[in-house]
């Protein structure tokens with residue numbers, strides 16, 4: 385069974401706990417990088433470690449949470465090797481895997497209902513990367529990230 389890393393700030397804490405319980409019931413291994421309460425914190429301190437766990441191969445996939453998910457996606461995408469997609473509905477989650485092969489997704493706890501969030505997570509986990517033209521595209525992004533190809 386896959387290992388999934390989790391990271392959140394205070395605004396995503398409740399949703400992180402809900403998703404954690406949902407995934408544990410399904411048998412996933414969880415690495416929880418916190419935060420562990422609704423006390424205000426800075427998302428970079430929790431999201432970047434969760435993203436690094438994916439980049440370093442300690443986790444297969446990662447989930448990051450915040451109020452909107454925007455800053456969390458930005459932070460996760462600073463980690464080399466991470467493709468983090470902000471997901472706000474089931475369709476965006478499906479495409480995050482089928483087209484982008486996102487290895488991390490970001491969710492906004494103030495943006496989606498609990499039911500929507502669980503449906504998003506399940507859709508992303510169940511979907512498959514299509515490859516083909518999408519592989520070529522994510523490879524170009526990866527080549528830029530590793531400095532092998534300038535886009536100018």
Ligand SMILES: O=C(CO)[C@H](O)[C@H](O)COP(=O)(O)O
Pocket residue numbers: 393395396424427449450451452453454455456
């Ligand atoms: O979504 C976020 C970043 O994109 C944060 O969760 C949000 O900015 C936290 O806001 P506040 O400190 O007002 O609770």
